[in-house]
Amino acid sequence: MAEQKKLEQDDMTAARAQYHHGDLRAHLIETVRILVEEKGADGFSISEAARRAGVSSAAPYKHFHDRNEIVRAVALAGIDRMRDQMDEVALAARGTRLGPIVALGTQYSEFARAEPGVFRLMFGLTKGHEKDDEIKARGDACADVVRREVRLVMPEGTPDMEIARRAHMLHMFVHGHAFLEIDGKNDLDLTAEQEHALMVDIAERIMA
Structure with missing residues (x-):
């Protein structure tokens, strides 16, 4: 269990390293666009978007104040x-x-x-x-x-x-x-x- 958690953390760290700030904003917008098509504008959370984007749940808030702003x-x-x-x-x-x-x-x-x-x-x-x-x-x-x-x-x-x-x-x-x-x-x-x-x-x- 601890090993699996470490692997997940390593994957997230690696994904975060792929994006500098400008790229991350665009990447989050594209990730949320896909979620909107899959689930509708009200069918997902910021934490789910962050997970899909391969970043921490706090990362979106570096570029957007709240969920409404990213949508x-x-x-x-x-x-x-x-x-x-x-x-x-x-x-x-x-x-x-x-x-x-x-x-x-x-x-x-x-x-x-x-x-x-x-x-x-x-x-x-x-x-x-x-x-x-x-x-x-x-x-x-x-x-x-x-x-x-x-x-x-x-x-x-x-x-x-x-x-x-x-x-x-x-x-x-x-x-x-x-x-x-x-x-x-x-x-x-x-x-x-x-x-x-x-x-x-x-x-x-x-x-x-």
Whole structure:
């Protein structure tokens, strides 16, 4: 028993030695992201996260004040990932008029399916986001990608309010679609090709 305990302590010491402070913070965020996907945002403890990360139970508190702060960091990282992915697919799809709009809707849904726990967490934390400047700024950066592509489709001189209205309509559709998908409530059971056709249809209707 004593030998087993010593081995566990040695393993933890070795794992801690692999991370300097900056790496440990990122490692903890990734560990908690995985736990969120496995158990939900409320289904684990900091001590479990530390154990998974191979560090002492005190180590997370060197970088985060409490559990809420590390979960918030996971959500912020998720928003950044989604923005980067949306930006990438939109730029790559600029060969046709509505290509970027269709790509944005498809990527949004794919992100939700790939990271449903983080997706739910991101939007769960945005309640009252006007009081959190960082979350608001990150969320606005995602919306800016959509507005940018909508502006390129609309006639020159289209008022900002109309750009924002069209972008909001697109978000309403794909956001609802994404949640129906991850909640298993989409009775259509769409193939990738059918989902693409759906995104084309909604883009044509909203951007007409």
